[in-house]
Amino acid sequence: MARGENRPVTVRMIAEHVGISPAAVSTVLANRHEERRLAPATVERIRQAVRELGYVPNVAARRLRAHDPEVRHMELGILTSFEAPLFLVSRALRELQRSVDQRTAPDRRFSVSIDMFHAGRLREMPGLLSASRYNGVIISNTLPADDAFLTATTLPYAVVVQGRRLANYSCVLETPGVGGRRAAEMLLAGGRRQPAVLIPALLTQTTADRAESFCAAVRELTGRDAARISAADFTPASGAAALRSHLEAEPRCDGLFAVTDTLALGAYHAIKAARRTVPGDVAVVGVGDHEHADFFDPPLTCVGPVYDQVVAEIVALLFNLMSRRRVHPTEVFVPPTVARRASA
Amino acid sequence: MARGENRPVTVRMIAEHVGISPAAVSTVLANRHEERRLAPATVERIRQAVRELGYVPNVAARRLRAHDPEVRHMELGILTSFEAPLFLVSRALRELQRSVDQRTAPDRRFSVSIDMFHAGRLREMPGLLSASRYNGVIISNTLPADDAFLTATTLPYAVVVQGRRLANYSCVLETPGVGGRRAAEMLLAGGRRQPAVLIPALLTQTTADRAESFCAAVRELTGRDAARISAADFTPASGAAALRSHLEAEPRCDGLFAVTDTLALGAYHAIKAARRTVPGDVAVVGVGDHEHADFFDPPLTCVGPVYDQVVAEIVALLFNLMSRRRVHPTEVFVPPTVARRASA
DNA sequence: CAGAAGAGCTAAATCGATTTAGGCTCAAGT
DNA sequence: ACTTGAGCCTAAATCGATTTAGCTCTTCTG
Numbered sequence: 179m180a181r182g183e184n185r186p187v188t189v190r191m192i193a194e195h196v197g198i199s200p201a202a203v204s205t206v207l208a209n210r211h212e213e214r215r216l217a218p219a220t221v222e223r224i225r226q227a228v229r230e231l232g233y234v235p236n237v238a239a240r241r242l243r244a245h246d247p248e249v250r251h252m253e254l255g256i257l258t259s260f261e262a263p264l265f266l267v268s269r270a271l272r273e274l275q276r277s278v279d280q281r282t283a284p285d286r287r288f289s290v291s292i293d294m295f296h297a298g299r300l301r302e303m304p305g306l307l308s309a310s311r312y313n314g315v316i317i318s319n320t321l322p323a324d325d326a327f328l329t330a331t332t333l334p335y336a337v338v339v340q341g342r343r344l345a346n347y348s349c350v351l352e353t354p355g356v357g358g359r360r361a362a363e364m365l366l367a368g369g370r371r372q373p374a375v376l377i378p379a380l381l382t383q384t385t386a387d388r389a390e391s392f393c394a395a396v397r398e399l400t401g402r403d404a405a406r407i408s409a410a411d412f413t414p415a416s417g418a419a420a421l422r423s424h425l426e427a428e429p430r431c432d433g434l435f436a437v438t439d440t441l442a443l444g445a446y447h448a449i450k451a452a453r454r455t456v457p458g459d460v461a462v463v464g465v466g467d468h469e470h471a472d473f474f475d476p477p478l479t480c481v482g483p484v485y486d487q488v489v490a491e492i493v494a495l496l497f498n499l500m501s502r503r504r505v506h507p508t509e510v511f512v513p514p515t516v517a518r519r520a521s522a
Numbered sequence: 523m524a525r526g527e528n529r530p531v532t533v534r535m536i537a538e539h540v541g542i543s544p545a546a547v548s549t550v551l552a553n554r555h556e557e558r559r560l561a562p563a564t565v566e567r568i569r570q571a572v573r574e575l576g577y578v579p580n581v582a583a584r585r586l587r588a589h590d591p592e593v594r595h596m597e598l599g600i601l602t603s604f605e606a607p608l609f610l611v612s613r614a615l616r617e618l619q620r621s622v623d624q625r626t627a628p629d630r631r632f633s634v635s636i637d638m639f640h641a642g643r644l645r646e647m648p649g650l651l652s653a654s655r656y657n658g659v660i661i662s663n664t665l666p667a668d669d670a671f672l673t674a675t676t677l678p679y680a681v682v683v684q685g686r687r688l689a690n691y692s693c694v695l696e697t698p699g700v701g702g703r704r705a706a707e708m709l710l711a712g713g714r715r716q717p718a719v720l721i722p723a724l725l726t727q728t729t730a731d732r733a734e735s736f737c738a739a740v741r742e743l744t745g746r747d748a749a750r751i752s753a754a755d756f757t758p759a760s761g762a763a764a765l766r767s768h769l770e771a772e773p774r775c776d777g778l779f780a781v782t783d784t785l786a787l788g789a790y791h792a793i794k795a796a797r798r799t800v801p802g803d804v805a806v807v808g809v810g811d812h813e814h815a816d817f818f819d820p821p822l823t824c825v826g827p828v829y830d831q832v833v834a835e836i837v838a839l840l841f842n843l844m845s846r847r848r849v850h851p852t853e854v855f856v857p858p859t860v861a862r863r864a865s866a
Numbered sequence: 867c868a869g870a871a872g873a874g875c876t877a878a879a880t881c882g883a884t885t886t887a888g889g890c891t892c893a894a895g896t
Numbered sequence: 897a898c899t900t901g902a903g904c905c906t907a908a909a910t911c912g913a914t915t916t917a918g919c920t921c922t923t924c925t926g
Binding site: 229235237239248250252253255264268272291292293310313447501 | 596656
């Protein structure tokens with residue numbers, strides 16, 4: 179395997195290698211050699227060369243040439259991190275697809291895809307800066323490092339950021355300062371005296387805000403500080419581990435705000451393992467408008483924005499940006515609501 | 523909004539509209555008019571025209587022109603249906619990304635994205651047939667209609683199909699005929715006399731096989747037929763509803779094989795709502811190597827292939843196909859294993 | 867007033883693949 | 897001997913955007 183000097187293999191290179199025209203190579207690659215009557219021997223030589231040289235088609239070139247010039251094609255993407263739960267993203271995608279299906283016309287088509295980056299390393303995403311991949315994107319689940327990168331950059335296409343405020347970007351997010359407060363109020367109104375918040379080590383802006391507003395509200399309403407329990411990541415396992423330690427250190431803990439549903443699942447496990455009950459011994463409030471929260475045992479009381487509404491706002495904004503009907507960055511806030519179930 | 527005769531707006535059209543060269547328009551679009559010293563008035567006229575005409579850049583053209591000719595770019599996709607749970611897909615994506623990160627070199631980059639289709643309507647996916655979107659794809663969660671479409675077609679790029687056998691495609695799937703049998707054996711060995719299987723209305727091939735092999739094994743081992751409980755879809759809610767009816771009609775039901783984890787979650791709910799216990803009154807076996815199954819209450823015993831192994835096989839196959847080291851379709855079977863937990 | 871400097875813009879090549887129209891050879895038919 | 901046709905292949909245009917090299921005109925300098 180030679181490296182370095184070997185540029186990507188093109189149709190032209192194959193043609194030269196075989197001593198034939200690019201047209202013939204293209205014909206074979208498209209499997210149209212029969213109708214175009216290429217000699218079987220030639221076809222074989224071309225195929226051989228294709229294999230030997232390790233040809234990989236350039237999809238951009240193919241698309242450019244192949245597309246119907248009557249149809250305009252819009253490429254939309256949802257960018258999220260590998261580390262984030264895909265669940266919300268899939269709802270966003272579904273909703274985006276719905277909007278897009280409505281707008282699809284004979285002369286107007288859309289492609290929607292999900293792309294993922296490693297949390298905190300959005301800047302390394304290939305093609306992010308080049309405007310050569312998307313007509314518009316939704317960016318979600320960024321960490322502060324990603325936010326800093328975005329703020330320092332201007333992406334040359336339509337962007338809507340979900341779940342955080344960023345200078346110069348259009349953003350859709352939960353009204354800040356409210357979610358955590360609602361959770362705190364619920365727990366305290368339920369007579370809990372030792373409320374704690376369970377958070378992952380890496381916080382997105384919205385998650386951090388939830389934790390902050392929770393702690394602020396607890397302090398304001400009780401004069402004491404809420405415990406902050408830090409889990410290694412978002413998984414139930416790390417949530418369970420973190421809560422287990424906490425319950426040992428602080429046995430009087432009687433109320434919990436878990437900032438993701440996966441952490442809440444782990445928390446349930448730890449609470450039950452410690453032979454306590456939800457909500458009898460420990461009340462739990464989760465986050466979001468989770469489609470499975472009803473099936474937690476007990477069903478999980480949640481605080482969060484109605485997700486469909488968030489997505490609808492995002493999609494509307496994105497299309498306005500792409501059509502340039504809106505030029506300046508806009509912030510849209512969706513207030514969190516409480517879905518009262520059995521856990522608090 | 524005129525329709526029909528209006529072809530997509532190109533840079534050239536804007537240039538003609540303004541009475542200037544395409545180069546100038548391109549300069550403005552790239553926001554490089556300062557360094558290239560375009561007159562502010564001209565810039566404004568161009569911007570105006572861009573807005574008026576509703577210009578949408580052609581990303582394929584941009585990419586073709588913009589890319590570094592030293593670097594070969596491979597586009598990989600994971601195709602799955604909107605209706606399927608995204609959870610497994612996200613693991614596949616993560617694993618694919620890992621492989622891809624390893625293979626990334628200065629002269630070799632990859633893009634990986636998830637694309638979704640409506641279950642049963644894969645054929646409507648734009649760009650599927652044209653070879654102008656992907657260098658290689660993994661197709662997952664297809665329904666019989668999609669399978670039929672695929673069998674009748676030859677996609678002009680590397681394809682690996684997950685979870686079903688299709689003529690002329692390379693496939694990776696759970697060893698057929700085994701998973702359901704294991705589930706049946708476990709339930710029967712646990713002394714269950716009235717085992718049932720809970721399935722969604724729309725069955726993928728693997729899911730259907732699990733249900734079949736379960737029923738076959740029950741019949742073989744007991745001489746009686748297992749009950750088939752059909753849920754409207756994959757959601758916990760529909761699983762709960764279906765099982766509720768079943769428990770009313772068939773109160774002696776004491777063992778359940780739920781073919782997806784979401785259905786199992788719904789099943790737990792219905793069983794508890796009927797004031798029965800898992801596994802005391804009803805033992806439950808789920809499917810897969812689910813990262814959250816440990817945190818179900820009680821933890822869910824599962825039958826299924828080790829998912830990481832499945833993904834590893836898929837990725838290996840895909841790369842072999844793309845490099846043309848393997849030309850003929852191959853089938854890879856991954857045997858299901860049992861993860862024994864508390865529910866059965 | 868010649869020449870330089872700069873402002874403002876354009877022509878044309880280019881990215882990689884596809885496809886249309888047509889060219890050349892040789893054999894068969896008249 | 898001349899046409900016809902089949903077989904096999906090529907030249908060149910094309911998709912839409914970007915960029916380099918360079919052109920023209922004005923203004924300023926010495």
